[in-house]
Amino acid sequence: MNYNVTEKGYYGTFGGAYIPEMLYPNVENLRQNYLKVMAEPDFKAEFDQLLKDYVGRPSPLYFAKRLSEKYNTKVYLKREDLNHTGAHKVNNTIGQILMAKKLGKKRIIAETGAGQHGVATATVCALMGMDCVVYMGEIDIARQAPNVARMKMLGAEVRPALSGSKTLKDATNEAIRDWINNPVDTHYIIGSAIGPHPYPDMVTRFQSVISEEIKWQLKEKEGRENPDYVVACIGGGSNAAGTYYHFLHEEEVGIIAVEAAGKGINSGESAATSALGKEGVIHGCKTLLMQTNDGQITEPYSISAGLDYPGVGPLHAHLYKTGRGEFYSATDDEAMQSGLELTKLEGIIPAIESSHALAIFKHKTFKPDDVVVLSLSGRGDKDLDNYIKYFNL
Numbered sequence: 001m002n003y004n005v006t007e008k009g010y011y012g013t014f015g016g017a018y019i020p021e022m023l024y025p026n027v028e029n030l031r032q033n034y035l036k037v038m039a040e041p042d043f044k045a046e047f048d049q050l051l052k053d054y055v056g057r058p059s060p061l062y063f064a065k066r067l068s069e070k071y072n073t074k075v076y077l078k079r080e081d082l083n084h085t086g087a088h089k090v091n092n093t094i095g096q097i098l099m100a101k102k103l104g105k106k107r108i109i110a111e112t113g114a115g116q117h118g119v120a121t122a123t124v125c126a127l128m129g130m131d132c133v134v135y136m137g138e139i140d141i142a143r144q145a146p147n148v149a150r151m152k153m154l155g156a157e158v159r160p161a162l163s164g165s166k167t168l169k170d171a172t173n174e175a176i177r178d179w180i181n182n183p184v185d186t187h188y189i190i191g192s193a194i195g196p197h198p199y200p201d202m203v204t205r206f207q208s209v210i211s212e213e214i215k216w217q218l219k220e221k222e223g224r225e226n227p228d229y230v231v232a233c234i235g236g237g238s239n240a241a242g243t244y245y246h247f248l249h250e251e252e253v254g255i256i257a258v259e260a261a262g263k264g265i266n267s268g269e270s271a272a273t274s275a276l277g278k279e280g281v282i283h284g285c286k287t288l289l290m291q292t293n294d295g296q297i298t299e300p301y302s303i304s305a306g307l308d309y310p311g312v313g314p315l316h317a318h319l320y321k322t323g324r325g326e327f328y329s330a331t332d333d334e335a336m337q338s339g340l341e342l343t344k345l346e347g348i349i350p351a352i353e354s355s356h357a358l359a360i361f362k363h364k365t366f367k368p369d370d371v372v373v374l375s376l377s378g379r380g381d382k383d384l385d386n387y388i389k390y391f392n393l
């Protein structure tokens with residue numbers, strides 16, 4: 001079985017590029033060039049150097065002793081929470097802004113829901129002195145004031161999307177419209193392993209530094225490169241794709257995905273895409289997404305803004321359908337309790353997204369000598385208000 005993208009942009013039956021005709025030249029230009037650019041020695045050198053000196057990589061692989069004792073197994077945390085800007089997202093935005101420069105682009109656009117990808121994009125635009133426009137739903141702008149302020153400080157223009165439900169999907173439509181109107185000078189930075197081919201593959205490759213590091217770090221600590229399991233939470237699926245990438249074809253490594261079940265899979269308020277989703281097209285790719293019988297996309301819900309997405313990247317749809325990945329979902333309550341538990345046991349406050357991955361220990365029992373590597377995708381600072389409200393702190 002092949003888990004890498006095909007020449008045409010497919011993972012099994014998922015993926016592809018379902019885009020309006022007018023966007024074709026932009027996407028085709030990227031498709032023809034991205035692998036060539038990524039293979040150029042000076043591109044690689046600059047990417048690696050920025051990951052090291054600016055992001056702070058390699059991120060530690062930390063043996064969580066007390067968490068391991070509690071669940072009677074060996075748990076390692078991949079500390080993406082220690083990256084500059086507090087999560088894995090910056091690995092991708094660094095890669096894409098270097099790609100944009102190589103392709104001669106002068107201006108960056110992005111869409112954002114909760115604002116995390118907007119901040120990661122505005123950060124690298126400041127770093128490179130590039131113009132940056134971030135589209136964001138009017139309602140999200142009101143809900144996510146601190147991230148809007150960060151983007152403005154970083155010099156980005158935050159443009160409100162005023163149509164439809166005034167959230168992420170409408171911001172995406174506005175960004176696509178902008179790209180159609182500015183095909184020559186503008187690059188569109190997508191923030192997860194989603195979108196038309198080549199985005200899911202390009203984002204996965206930029207994030208694959210996560211599993212590349214896990215391999216040598218685990219070799220140092222355990223004497224072997226392959227863990228028994230890798231675990232990650234999935235919104236669109238970029239931290240998961242990066243965590244799995246170098247293990248996809250290593251059959252002894254179990255791949256575990258945790259989605260957001262919100263108030264319960266069958267509550268009507270969740271984002272458990274693999275359990276509830278059917279094949280459909282979202283953001284330019286064919287994948288699993290939550291939809292009504294007549295194909296209307298269902299509004300997702302999760303306490304975690306980063307997992308609140310109605311689809312999942314095409315790689316993950318393929319891992320689900322082929323059975324290569326084990327898919328679980330964690331409710332808001334399970335995630336919040338798991339986040340607090342990590343805080344108490346290890347002195348690490350995780351992002352609520354990452355807390356969903358940690359909830360795997362409530363769903364699956366591992367063997368005492370299993371080595372489980374879990375992607376701690378981000379830190380909890382941004383979620384403090386949520387933790388305060390939930391636990392009455």
Ligand SMILES: *Cc1c(COP(=O)(O)O)cnc(C)c1O
Pocket residue numbers: 087088089116191192193233234235236237238239240306307351353354377378379
């Ligand atoms: C955005 C985000 C996620 C979800 O995005 P993926 O593309 O699925 O990785 C997970 N964790 C954190 C901390 C995030 O900011």
